[in-house]
Amino acid sequence: MDEVVDKPETAKAKRIKRPPAKARGIFERDGVWWICWGCPLGHIHREKIGPKGLALTEYQKRKVAVKTAGFCLTQARRERPTLFSVASDRYLAWARKERPRSVTFREKALKHLKGRFGGKTLDAITKADVEAYLTSRRDAGAAPGTVNRERSVLSHLFSKAMTWGLVKTNPVTGSERQAEANENPRPLTPNEEARLFAVLPSHYKPFCTLALHTGLRLGELRHQAWRDIDLPGGTLTVTRPKSGKAETIPLNATARAVLASLERTSPVVFPTLPKKLTDLFIRYAMKAKLTDVTFHCLRDTYISRLAPHVSTPTLMALARHRDYRTTRRYVQVDGKYLRDAVECLNPGAGSTPTSTEILTVSQVLESMTVADKVE
Numbered sequence: 001m002d003e004v005v006d007k008p009e010t011a012k013a014k015r016i017k018r019p020p021a022k023a024r025g026i027f028e029r030d031g032v033w034w035i036c037w038g039c040p041l042g043h044i045h046r047e048k049i050g051p052k053g054l055a056l057t058e059y060q061k062r063k064v065a066v067k068t069a070g071f072c073l074t075q076a077r078r079e080r081p082t083l084f085s086v087a088s089d090r091y092l093a094w095a096r097k098e099r100p101r102s103v104t105f106r107e108k109a110l111k112h113l114k115g116r117f118g119g120k121t122l123d124a125i126t127k128a129d130v131e132a133y134l135t136s137r138r139d140a141g142a143a144p145g146t147v148n149r150e151r152s153v154l155s156h157l158f159s160k161a162m163t164w165g166l167v168k169t170n171p172v173t174g175s176e177r178q179a180e181a182n183e184n185p186r187p188l189t190p191n192e193e194a195r196l197f198a199v200l201p202s203h204y205k206p207f208c209t210l211a212l213h214t215g216l217r218l219g220e221l222r223h224q225a226w227r228d229i230d231l232p233g234g235t236l237t238v239t240r241p242k243s244g245k246a247e248t249i250p251l252n253a254t255a256r257a258v259l260a261s262l263e264r265t266s267p268v269v270f271p272t273l274p275k276k277l278t279d280l281f282i283r284y285a286m287k288a289k290l291t292d293v294t295f296h297c298l299r300d301t302y303i304s305r306l307a308p309h310v311s312t313p314t315l316m317a318l319a320r321h322r323d324y325r326t327t328r329r330y331v332q333v334d335g336k337y338l339r340d341a342v343e344c345l346n347p348g349a350g351s352t353p354t355s356t357e358i359l360t361v362s363q364v365l366e367s368m369t370v371a372d373k374v375e
């Protein structure tokens with residue numbers, strides 16, 4: 001029987017195997033290979049590639065581009081045209097953070113806008129494209145107000161894109177707004193108010209009465225908190241105003257009585273309002289045989305009833321308008337107002353003009369867009 005003799009290990013066999021050297025400029029993270037490189041501007045760029053072999057190839061391409069053309073990835077991305085769909089997603093992300101209350105409104109507008117412009121780059125959209133879109137929406141039966149709101153969202157999106165450096169011009173600038181039939185106020189007459197309240201359920205009457213005597217918008221009333229109401233002082237600070245700025249209005253006796261009669265079962269004044277109150281209100285108005293009446297008409301009524309009794313600056317403050325042109329729609333100037341105003345200038349008209357006459361002159365001058373100071 002042969003004897004088995006162990007052979008001595010050779011020097012090659014004794015040599016320790018070392019791990020292969022790492023490739024320069026690439027690294028692995030969670031099973032995916034990245035490349036890392038620097039540009040002449042001093043930026044360190046990291047790009048997610050995929051397989052190791054492809055990462056090695058892309059790294060070499062970047063190094064050649066840096067040496068031959070001074071390539072910078074950040075600069076290239078800024079100069080690359082941005083798709084409208086990509087910009088709209090970024091715009092919605094911004095709105096969810098900065099304008100959370102109007103996200104739904106912007107989403108509805110962008111749904112139609114992305115259908116038309118989603119596949120185009122921002123710099124490829126022209127003024128002619130915008131006007132063609134507005135015309136097509138109108139021809140498709142969209143209301144003028146809807147078309148105007150979509151136009152506003154489109155314009156604001158381009159304004160933000162310009163701020164972000166994605167585009168240089170806003171193609172919406174210069175396009176015309178559609179004429180809206182509902183731009184004129186639609187206040188209720190005393191008879192119409194009585195007919196409306198005759199059909200309203202009792203649990204909606206305090207809500208609508210407060211709207212008539214404060215001019216608060218539906219969204220403002222829905223979010224109004226008790227902590228912002230001072231009944232002894234007779235004031236109300238709007239919890240969530242449309243303008244986003246602090247706004248305080250006085251409460252008349254009717255408004256104070258309505259608030260005093262309500263139970264404080266929640267931090268907000270009206271905690272149980274239905275989500276679709278706008279549609280519900282229109283149904284009650286139709287039941288009362290009122291045409292073209294929406295919840296906003298209660299605010300129109302509040303402002304219109306104040307207009308004959310206060311100066312235009314006071315009306316603007318009580319209505320919480322930011323633009324005088326909005327207030328001017330509620331100031332009615334007829335022949336009698338004009339005659340009364342000029343009679344105040346007659347030397348023989350009597351002594352000092354009464355407070356009513358002074359008020360009339362103020363209304364006439366302001367409604368005719370006369371300068372603020374009359375020497």
